[in-house]
Amino acid sequence: MNFLGPHLPVSKMQFTLLPKGVMIFLVVGLFVWNSSAADSVRAPWITSKVKGRPGPEGAYQIERVHPKLKFENPVELVAMPGSDLMWMVELRGAIYAFSQRKSVAEKHEVIHLKSITSKFSSVYGLAFHPNFATNRQVFLCYVVGGAEPDGTRVSSFEVTDTYPPRIVAESEKRLMTWKGGGHNGGCLKFGHDGYLYISTGDASGPSPPDILKTGQDNSDLLASILRIDVDRKDEGLSYGIPDDNPFVKTKNTRPEIWAFGFRNPFKMSFDAELGQLWVGDVGWELWELIFRVEKGGNYGWSIMEGNHAVQPGLKKGGEDFKPPIIDHPHSEAASITGGYVYRGKRIPELRGAYVYGDWETGKIWGLKTEGDRVTWQQELVDTSLKIITFGEDHEGELYIVDYAGGLFELLPCAEDEAHLPFPTKLSHTGLFENIAKQQMAAGVHSYEIEMQGWENGAIARRWIALPNFSGIEVKGRHSVFPANAVILKTLFWPVDGAGEKSVLPIETQMLHYDGQSWNAYAYAWDAEGKDGHLIQKEGQIVTGAEKEMMAGSLVNSGDIDYWKFSSRSDCLRCHNSWSGFALGWNSLQLQGTPRAPVAVKSSWKALNQRELVVGRKPGAFKQRKAMTELEYKAKSYLHANCAHCHRENAGGMVNALMYFEKHTQDASLIEAAPLRGNFDLRDAKVIAPGDPFSSVLYYRMAKSGSGQMPHLGRTRVDIDGLNHIFDWISSMPVNKGKTTNSKDWVLRQIKTILAQEALSEMERDLEKLLENSQGALGLAYALDHDWLSTAQKNSARDVYNDIESSLSREILSRYFEKKIIYP
Template identity: 45%
Template sequence: MDRTPRESAATVVRWGLVVGMLSTLPIYASAEQPLAKSEPRAAWTTSQISGSPEPPLPYTTERAFPSLSFNRCLDITAAPGSDRIFVVEERGKVFSFPNRSDVESADLVIDLAKAIPGVSRVYSLTFHPDFETNRYCYVCYIKKVGEPDGTHVARFKMTDADPPTIDVASETTLLTWLSGGHNGCCLKFGPDGCLYISTGDGGPANPPDPEHAGQDVSNLLSSILRIDVDQQSADQNYQIPPDNPFVDLAGARGEVWAYGLRNPWRMSFDSETGDLWVGDVGWELWEMLNRVERGGNYGWSVLEGSHPSNPERKRGPTPILPPTIEHSHTESSSITDGLTYHGSRLPELRGTHIYGDYDTGKIWGFRYEAGQVVEHRELADTTHRIVSFGEDNNNAMYLLDHTAGTIQRLVANRPSEQPSRFPRKLSETGLFDSVVDQTPMPGVIPYAISAQPWADHAVAQRFVAVPGSEMIEPKPKTWAFPSGTVLVKTLSLDMEQGNPATRQHVETQILHYDGIDWLPYTYAWNQQQTDATLVPSDGDQRAFEIVDAASPGGLRNQTWRFAGRAECQRCHNSWSGPPLGFNTLQLNCDLDIGDAHVSQLDRLAEIGLIDKPIDPKDRESLVDPSDTPAETAPRARAYLQANCAHCHRQHAGGAVLSKMHSDVPLSETNMLDARPSQGTFGIHSAHVITPGDPLRSVLWYRMAKLGSGRMPYIGSSEVDVAGLALIGDWIDQLPPSESSSDPAAIRRQSDALAALAELEQSAETETDAEASLEKLLSTTEGGLLLMRSLQQKSLPEAVASLAIARAAKHPNAGIRDLFERFLPADQRVERLGNVVATDQILALSGDADRGRLVFFETAGVSCKNCHRIGEAGTAVGPDLTAIGKKLSAAELLESILEPSKRIDAPYLTYLLETIDGRVLSGLLVGKDDNQVTLREATGTVVVVAADDIEQLVPQRKSLMPELLVRDLTSQQVADLLSYLISLK
């Protein structure tokens, strides 16, 4: 990748076609002007982007003890019967100070790193409920990482001097376990007087759960432990309470109270209800807050929250429970549990459980009533590294900022007397001299990138603006940007595909750097093409009818999704290293201006947008994926870089541990021969990429389909036909590996190829074609073969029409979703689609009689095929005879739209793969040494001999498809809900 721009024809960009309006800008000369060194860029001074478009949050923070600061503080607590507050520093020091806002300094209680050889970190401190009489305190500290007994929970005695100190000679070790990156180490006494201890999985961030401890109760990892410190046993300085859930389970550690946690970071007891709350730091996608129960299993590492992460791993002895609250990594990335507030200073928050996030500084609160979360809302958005919450003996709440070392408290946010001035129109942003013509203001610079991401047929214009005379600093990985930098992208669609004269602007996306984060905003263009309006924070969508000769019937009905701000941050976040396209790799292209090629990187340095030229040896570049004369492999890697790599990399939000950046050697990407962690979609011996075999490559399959499981997951709803062909050709050309020669997979593909050959020759009779189609569509691999033949137009027209009609109505959604795009526009139902406005459906008045018809008679929904009501229907899923007594309309709608979110244990789906390559799925009816019995989604009971089974694994996936109702109208769903609610 050590190429200069001129060494790759693929990096030449015809600038005028990409961004237009070049003659108005000092950065690029027009075709008639000499290509001399450009004049310095004009200063951009007209930015109107500041503040926030959202109303202010109700709370902010202030320092509770302004004169105090600590070094990498980790825990804060109070001693019973004392006015002193205690703070723990990560490197081993413990301090105390009188609880007065004007306190000037804190007193050293102990330096454990000096007092105890080998101590490297101290995580937490708590006090015995009878501290006033016994002076006992408990500390969790870490020695060297990787030691089997490197994590210690120890009891100490504190002196009654003023200020108090800890007597190191009084140490009594209670428990030890493996020290690792995830240690947990929160200590809390429960209302029962027992000590509760949190432990992590003992591993680093990746690979997930390396000890496979999450579902294993034979060790102390990934758990909440409960011990009685007031009693001793023969070989322990504590006793295991006899009512702990696993004391009678052979091989289990009796100390385990709950398990299935990755890295529980802080926990708390509600002092009034006794509820135990635990925050669990997630892996790639989710952060969790759990109300922990006796014997509870919280899923790690089979699940991350309620989402599959390693569904094939063995599960623990109790059913997996869903998290009480989960946050995606768009808004939280390192959760910190807080406490249930019962103080007096903020009476409106009494009874509210308050928690935060270490990375984002956000603080949320909710109430928990009658087993439900209510009034869940964001309370404050801070810049703190929130590492712990604590309270004094008067229930006053504090939080610790780990980096700043300060103690903060919540205070009411004074409402601003000035209304928000955030620009609601694109014309108000100060970016364009003429919004209509997309003529930028002086100092707003157009730029081009080498590898364009797929944008559902749209073309892009890109601009960058830096305030005043400040400059961007190019760095080897992510460039450094001045505060106030803005990146702009306007996306436009041809209303007649391929005819630029019909082009209309659809949306303009803005990334604004506030010095800490890149904040995304989207503006939707009006139909008159005169301006664009700020899209609501949760996004929007609009339908377009495009004249397209390549689409069935010559029309393409396209639903355009305007991403919400949280959706944008799924890609533009600190893990992905934003901005995605403004870096050396993408900007290292030549600009084709007139008859000359100009290095874009050189020109950006000449005009003073970047602060120095980039050394040619450091100029990595990408091949244009659409440059068909170029070699296939670099084009394919560039395609993955532009479309996939920002999620599929470590910590970037993709649950698949593939690394798709173009600079990662292919052998190290964890794609080749890697087992898919999110399902095989019925493909036998599937891998993320099976070298030489696209039909067994889940990457290719997911690009080819619509609906659930499609990739890219965000930012696109149309299949990229050219990109699909490129990746398919690349996989075809990869040298086969040992896994490529799997005998059962070869047999399945041979059968599918034979069926396809029969279909190609079956123009004589429709009956012959039907028989061939039935064989071909019996497997996902056969469906992929047929899809590729239709795309390549290799079938006779009559046969192709029949194939589309049959395949697009196939009962298996995994196959059906490959063919929806081949249907003419007038044969597609106007339906809910993948984005369902639940509040709008719940606001509709439903008709129970019509809803009964939806349940029993509407094609494509098939509720009756899996559920029984009274004597009607089939008992594959739960009986719904009295469902109206159990669930509200909102809960029913959630279970319909997200059936895998909460699955009762009897309805857990199992995947069974036979030695000869058959793949079955269904509910586990029975299992013994001789056979396994499954009930498929159709209700068919299948018995498989144990000797014929290759693997049998549970799946965190409901038999009921996701978004089963997406083909219905809003009114039909409202009617269905009305009928179900009536079943009491």
Template identity: 40%
Template sequence: MTSSQTGADRRVSTIAMLGLWAASLAIPVRADDAGADAPSEEGRVPWTRSRVVGSPDPPPPFEVVRAFPNLRFEHPLLITRIPGGNRLVVGEQSGTMYSFVDEPDAVAELFIDLGREVRTIGLLDGAEGVEAVYGLAFHPDFERNRRCYICYTLRGSEPGQLNLEDGSRVSMFTVSNTDPPRVAPDSEEILLTFLQGGHNGGDLHFGPDGYLYISTGDAASPNPPDPLDTGQDVSDLLSSILRIDVDRKDPGRNYAIPPDNPFVGLDGARPEVWAYGLRNPWRMGFDRETGELFVGDVGWELWESIHRVEKGGNYGWSAMEGPQPIKSGQVGPTPIHPPLIELPHAIACSVTGGLVYRGSKFPELVGAYLFGDWETRRLWAARIEGDRVLEMPELSRPSIRFVAFAENADREVYFLDQEEGTVHTLARLDGPGRNADFPTSLSQTGLFASTADHQPAPGVVPFAINSPQWLDGATAEHWVAFPGRSSATLYANGKPVPGLVSWHNFRVHFPKDAVLLRTLSLNGRRMETQLLHYDGIDWRAYTFAWRDDQADADLVPAEGAEVEIPWAGPARVWQYQARGQCMSCHSNQSEYALAFLPEQLNRPGPDGRNQLVALTASGMLRRADDDDRPLPPFDDATAALERRLADPSDPSEPIAARARSYLHANCGHCHSDHGGGSVPLRLQANVPDDQLNAIGVSPTRGDFGLPGARIIAPGDPLASTLYFRMAKFGRDRMPHIGSEQPDEAGLELVARWIEELGEGAGRAEADRSGGSPGPLLTDSRSALHLARQLRRGTLDPSVRDALLAEAAALTAGPIRELFEGDLPFDGPRRRTLGSSPRPRAILALEGDANRGEQLFWSQEVQCGTCHRVGDRGTAIGPELSAIGSTRSRDELLESLLEPSRRIEPTFASYAVATVDGRLFTGLLVRRDEDAVVLRDAQNAEIVLDAGSVEELRPSLTSLMPDGQLAGLTAQEAADLIAYLESLR
């Protein structure tokens, strides 16, 4: 149910649900209501008809298997090979390291126990012992000089002590020439130290040039991001890849600086820095064939990254996290390189860098970069050409917690599993293929006894929730189904259970093949039924689109779909989300099951009993303590102790509780710690107001031109960017997935709550419904006020018509986006893309390259003013004569719709501020002691005296403006793409 449902709607729904609830849980209502399926001994009808098993997609081609059955380590972090033989070394987090022969029956033998044997920790005040070992590398001439290099961190003497000065260290040791080999503890020579913290990096590798490369993190915990502001700072050793010469010593150092390091001679820079802008680089490796250095960098809120690191490269942190800005005002001395690979948190949450496969066992993988993710347990093989990822298939089902990669003497790959402490390798998967019988229609799932009547099968239990999402006016019905008599377990404090999909403190743990489903209906017509399926390892999302005759629903392709529904309004389109989009909200950070959680279930069910009480009484929900010992079923007293969201539509509830519950359901799954939101905003209902990071806080992602803007301005909705985002259409609206229309009831509720937070200023705005002698849309604040009046229907018709005409004449931008969905699409005005284009709708059209060529050179698009094709155009931006041979249709469209998402370093623009307050932006043509020369978007040279330049820094935005296609129709955009695709 949505907050916009009437009381009569809710009564009808309750009456209908009562029979379903009773049939599924065997709750007696009347004797003649009993179903044909007999209840189990627990008083519950089992679900026996499930066909939601496996996946409709083919399985990955490989599986990850144990390589050494006899070996198991305690929280291992690193694995590498000893040169000149067939021994490998595994290092445990505690500092104990073992070597073993590369044979299936291998036995581990002690290599060194850093925690017990290394005595130099006493040289550092405040250190208590070894905290962790991160890196091990052997000298290129190891067989002669027996030198190895270890990076480890020290533990502070104070409990919880973080950021121990000089607590991370890289030391040289010697290794005995014995069988088995041993490290001589008293041979330690400390090379360099740096700040120890939450993100330490610490990986070590010798490059093909013979120099030692060292990764370092930002020495901080996740929140707030980069509190030391070190990511873009090359004056320290943090957030970097360092490069040193261990065969020479400079005065005062136990190593030397290679003379060609990029920042040698730069005032204030540490000369050891080879590249920078990394958050928590977790594992790096050189391709032994090409010498290229690949690094996996663990992300913050939204993106995981793989970088191909080059001399002097700036990889963005903390100005950027992948494509999204974080601290955009702080940029280092070189342009930001976009990641080679960006992984959204829907599929990866803690990336582990790997290696380029050069073995012989799997010829189809040769040259592919193998890497994994610790959190989601996935393994990929990326094939790269230049700066383009040609393909990146998953190699195996989610399996182990990839913490490190290594190769043996034959160049075959090994993976280290931190959780189980085991070493694994690849094997071809000889098991069954995809589930060819996976349901392609809803009637085949076994979830409904009568699909056309929307009657669930026995054992499929309906449930209601406290705070529904806004679904553009659609209503929702919810069910849960567990196979047979299986049950979900609700843990008292969410203690992790070994072997389950995630280490997060999930409160509810689901049985294998559990299904959660939701049907969305609009204007009384069923539009889609959404399924979440837990296959025992991972959650997967599927959507079934209802047919026009409402008799059944069909499985939507993985990439999603959209359909026009003119009966719901002019130009109304219904979008079926891609499976990956579903999982961006139903993520491991949000506990996957957004609706089937205590705070949503803790309410009366159709029979009047609390749902938590009914579900535990029936056996569908089991309670347990942190040690997995059973707890008694819920009763009213214990259920009252669980969290509960308020019903936003219930006027008897306090405004604050209703508004916070509304934001929790619509926004809190992303705007939480590590939830994927791009700002440190926390909108869960249980977070106190003063910890939301929103009330009275200035926005960091744009203020929409609101004077005195705050994310939430106490007392003033019209100065609150959160409220503005809820009121607008298009990109960056809130919520941004699953909704495209502002929610009037939700806006009213949030406005009242914001007013309660202070002296209300928003409603004091003058009512301009009686007419206006001049322009209506003069600024963002008044535009927001008028947009709200327009949506409430309180404007005089003449003012309404003038307002829409004025809005339609605006260029793309925040003010227009307040009215975009209300602008008419019929009449003389074309249906253009506007500020919220649909990429899939464009790509679904067949373009005409001839028409696209005319558009490319037209004054309307003006691509030729910055780009050259053959001997035509101007080469400010990239040469496009052969762009169709290097970029796919998807990539071409992305570059047009989001030009700042990926900027080639050669064409990175620079922002210049002069001492007299002038600002300039353009490509950097020349910079020397006399002048700074830029070339702007009009191809004009800007020459500035070097002495007048106060600041010169790379810009985070492209010279190509956003909204370049806003005035085109979808067909015209498809034509333009067809032309670019033809350039080969």
């Protein structure tokens, strides 16, 4: 069949719902689309124009150094004075020394901190004494146990004068402690004045913000930069307080404090030339912050998150707030990693620039200042690394440390690579033979996956293009892609037209592997469906004024409320290294199961025959057979929509593991305490067996705005997906010790309220029920299942307009708000 124009019939499309939005495609009744002849016989893809990167991001690149060395979860890199050795600190306690020679293949263990105490948990900071050559002292910041009052510790140790050196475990002298339990800070740096500076966080989890209310409370050591003298001891202390510390004479204030009002100042450094202190402070929900810290400064937390109010009603700790040198919205960064002012020689144009990065997005920036004014700021490179820290050698050259264990350096791009033209229109990519007809170029292959994610009501279609006859090397459950591989997904919106259901192209999302890292791009289709235009890196929200876009046209016709094109950095927060970057292109998604076979042309055998994949097919996941149908579909849903973040090390802020292969009982879901707030849910758990209305997972899926899940990409609640998770949780056996079930109680109340004849009585009782979020979940469930008459819906709207609970409003806003709540 040939289809002219963008209106592609879907009347013959059949698929099985997981629920709606998680589609397991069947062998029969598939989409019938225009595609290249290469779907049956492989042709080389020789038309590619997708090379380089758009804009200034291509000015620099990263390059692996010391490739023979591998570290496990490194957190700090420090040059050893008087030596060519660098020391790498691993989170779980191992510290290694290795030579800076690039050919080095050997690392030497200096100490493992589990030898100090069996309660050891993690280590964050290391600093050598300024007089290390004579006193051989090194300082460590490490954590023991959980949220113990003295859980975070700073100690000094002696280092042997041998090669390789060793830290003498028995030489520990504890200097100070503060509360553990999260946001420990833990960075150690000596200033030009010879004093030790120590960063401390607010000792809280991510949410609610600053639960200890310590950000502006200077009676403890938390949420501060401390400054101490390690070369003398004041009475009752293991260190001295410098006389010029700003609060030595202030009542109810710890004299160690140099500056305060930080959330989690995870990394800090001194400018080797000017002596200025730079701090990267990991932000809360919206902003990431870079501060240049001054004596006695108040940096706002938790009244402020940089320049933006969080808890304005709190009592200020003193002094006017110091603004950040720069703040990044979460569309650009989500977990800032402080760096260094570059004083090396390798990149002259960056000399004097503060270079820093982001753990979540892998981006690296540089900025220069005059006084407090930023005179230049630029994204230097967009990487796929989890940037945990930077290191500086004795020559001022910088190193980038990837949490996956690699060590990298920043270099200018080669001239030809930096100026490659990047296609700003889909028709210029070399992926299409006839773009208006959605006909792909030879060598561009369509494929289908087993478990699709929620696309806000749109229908997804996928392609993969590999240069020439190159293939993807499969190693177990991991894939190695050739340089300049492209994975393409177009989202189509179903509309009524010409007497049958049709679809219109609204957005095409493209992943490009440049041989070094994956990069993500979005193209917006024009209103005629004839071409797609590259969206700027910050993304865009289309509300209807953009009549030249298909998205704008659909807003104006009432098909959608708005459309959000995600920023490139947001795309890469999900398409991360721990999820394999290409979320749909993996053996789990492609091999299918007897319950849910993928299309014949997407089967592993067909892909292997066309040499798109090279290697042995991974074994099937055995636990599938033991799952009930409800669990199978629920885990499929969570895998497709949540697992890219909710897996080990992938950026999820809680330890809930949602990838399909993880056994449900071992995934920190069932009966797990919520770590980012309970949202006023009685007996709240991440999943409360038998009780969706006490399950934070269900609440986050049901709400809109800040705190919703998934929090990236989702602009509409997936009603069918929500109902399936409801059924799955409800099917779980309730713990014997639980005497009440919020779901049962709330739904009985809803039915009783709706049975009343007088609307005034219904409104009165409904107003009482909506005072808490569980009542709001009950009303939302009733609305989703059409329990209310038109008159009752109007009365419920009146009640909604008067309720004060923000938690309830965030559940019900999708029914009653004209104002759009953007996630």
